[in-house]
Amino acid sequence: MSKIMIVEDNENIKKELIEFLTRYGYDAYAPNDYENIVKIALEDEPNLILLDINLPYYDGYYICREIRKEKDIPIIIVTSRDSEMDEIMSMNLGADDFITKPYNTQILLARIAAVLRRVTGNNSIHEIVEHKGLKLNVTNGSVSFNGNNIDLTKNELKILLCLLKNKGGIVSREDLMDYLWNSDLYVDDNTLSVNVTRLRKKLCEIGFSDGIETKRGLGYILL
Amino acid sequence: MKIKDYFASKVPYLIMNLIIYTLTLVIMSIAKTPSIIMFIIFLIWFCPLIIYIIIDFFAKKKFYDDIIGILDKLDKKYLLPEVIKSPNYYEGKILYEVLSDCNRNMHEHVNFYKHLQSEYREYIETWVHEIKTPISSSKLIIENSEGKEKNALGDEIRKIEDYINQALYYSRSTDVSNDYIVREFEIKEAVKEAIRNNRRDFINKKISVDIDRVSGTVITDIKWIKFIINQIIINSIKYSRSKNAMIRVSTTLGKDNLILAIEDNGIGIPQSDVNRVFDKGFTGENGRKYGKSTGIGLYLCKKLSDKLGIGIHLSSVEGEGTRVNIIFPISDFTNIR
Numbered sequence: 001m002s003k004i005m006i007v008e009d010n011e012n013i014k015k016e017l018i019e020f021l022t023r024y025g026y027d028a029y030a031p032n033d034y035e036n037i038v039k040i041a042l043e044d045e046p047n048l049i050l051l052d053i054n055l056p057y058y059d060g061y062y063i064c065r066e067i068r069k070e071k072d073i074p075i076i077i078v079t080s081r082d083s084e085m086d087e088i089m090s091m092n093l094g095a096d097d098f099i100t101k102p103y104n105t106q107i108l109l110a111r112i113a114a115v116l117r118r119v120t121g122n123n124s125i126h127e128i129v130e131h132k133g134l135k136l137n138v139t140n141g142s143v144s145f146n147g148n149n150i151d152l153t154k155n156e157l158k159i160l161l162c163l164l165k166n167k168g169g170i171v172s173r174e175d176l177m178d179y180l181w182n183s184d185l186y187v188d189d190n191t192l193s194v195n196v197t198r199l200r201k202k203l204c205e206i207g208f209s210d211g212i213e214t215k216r217g218l219g220y221i222l223l
Numbered sequence: 224m225k226i227k228d229y230f231a232s233k234v235p236y237l238i239m240n241l242i243i244y245t246l247t248l249v250i251m252s253i254a255k256t257p258s259i260i261m262f263i264i265f266l267i268w269f270c271p272l273i274i275y276i277i278i279d280f281f282a283k284k285k286f287y288d289d290i291i292g293i294l295d296k297l298d299k300k301y302l303l304p305e306v307i308k309s310p311n312y313y314e315g316k317i318l319y320e321v322l323s324d325c326n327r328n329m330h331e332h333v334n335f336y337k338h339l340q341s342e343y344r345e346y347i348e349t350w351v352h353e354i355k356t357p358i359s360s361s362k363l364i365i366e367n368s369e370g371k372e373k374n375a376l377g378d379e380i381r382k383i384e385d386y387i388n389q390a391l392y393y394s395r396s397t398d399v400s401n402d403y404i405v406r407e408f409e410i411k412e413a414v415k416e417a418i419r420n421n422r423r424d425f426i427n428k429k430i431s432v433d434i435d436r437v438s439g440t441v442i443t444d445i446k447w448i449k450f451i452i453n454q455i456i457i458n459s460i461k462y463s464r465s466k467n468a469m470i471r472v473s474t475t476l477g478k479d480n481l482i483l484a485i486e487d488n489g490i491g492i493p494q495s496d497v498n499r500v501f502d503k504g505f506t507g508e509n510g511r512k513y514g515k516s517t518g519i520g521l522y523l524c525k526k527l528s529d530k531l532g533i534g535i536h537l538s539s540v541e542g543e544g545t546r547v548n549i550i551f552p553i554s555d556f557t558n559i560r
Contacts, residue, residue, distance in 0.1 A: 010356055010359075010360060012357075012360035012363075012364070013356065013359055013360045013363060016360060016363030016364050016366070016367050017363055019363075019367045020363055020366055020367055023367070080352045080353075080355035080356055080359070081352055082352075082446070084403070084404035084444075084446075088404075100355075101355045101356065101358070101359040102355055102358040102359040102362050102384060103359065103362075104419065105362065105363065105366045174374065174426070175374075177426045178374075178422060178423065178426065181418070181419065181422035181425065181426060182419055182422060184415050184418075184419065186418070186425070186431065186432040186433075186434075188429060188431055189429065
């Protein structure tokens, strides 16, 4: 599990961000000792640091520079200052990415995943999501069960991924569409129904039948 | 300055002198003065007078012709007192002093307002950055919460965000400094983000989107372009038809430009309003019918486009749809590779 250190002085954002990142499978924590942030970061060696710019004691630029002097811990700068100058400065100081508040949470996740993938260099290692023996390979868009393998289309992949991320919970059609549109797949109501039907058929083909259940008026659930 | 007009302005003065001379003549004829003396007195009286008027004319003519000549050539006419030389006669000097004084005062006045405006702009920028923190935490709270209010609240927060951005860009657009950074980027990136930003409206209103024919890169400020595209898409959604609504975005590469076209099949704009849509505060027929229009969105698009040096053009057929073309110039000059 990737360890993410959040350096942020706003209590609400801190709390919610930890909750949010934990839900998506990261080990997120946020130290309160802003005076010794650099020391803490160097000792802890998290896999990634989410760094705000406006902080007590030292600003984010200083912290970024100091950490960079010692170690190559990936840093994503998250700030509400959105001038191009801030972005250029962040990059010059060695930050790996720069996101402006208020961010789209899906994009934040994507950026975190991208940076982690880049630094660990395991581009070739496939990201696999598993559920009751059903293995979804996100990188090449295929799904396997009991040794049977089948390729999914972009839409089907995203639908299954969304259901897998909310396993055990009902995902409404509305949320499913929101998730797809957020991934730049512009589907309408009919297409979604067709895609879900096809996905069901494909899962059936590899032996994972009755996996997706329709809850009338509510949405879909992955059993 | 014409000598005829100048003499005309001196006529009362000359008539005054003639009247006094005539009175003197009457007194002299009573005293039986010979005519030759009367004539000599006439010459002694009027020759210096005429000579004085002529000399005075040329001194003034030089000064005023200078002023008028310079004023014609000046781009900023209020700079006049800085450019002209102080005249060498008394009235001119007074006028010169007065002009300089007015000018100095005007500068102080203008600077006062410039200062006020830049202070206000700085305040807006800080305010926007401050308000982004509570918005960020609200978004995270919504993301982490459950329940049917979740989506509705998210939509409202997104609208607040759009309005805040509008305020930020409004204050940026009125400023004289150009604080944008130009770089090359995929135009599709900006289009996708604008659609992602408005995805919930697309889904709820069942509007289909087609961006398959968008390609190419442009060199300009990506944030400003995203803002412009977002404003146009918000309008397309706002004035969409209720059934089978669609928005199509496409690009056409010309010889010296790349045109990004955003088309919809919405309610369109009446012919009488089309030419005024970019005017500040113009809401038109649709604004009256559908409400909630401030007439700021497209005005800002136009203003920001002008500052970036890109073209923006809107055409519409009432009842059939609207098409907005954003024209990015491409030339050897803008090609930095």
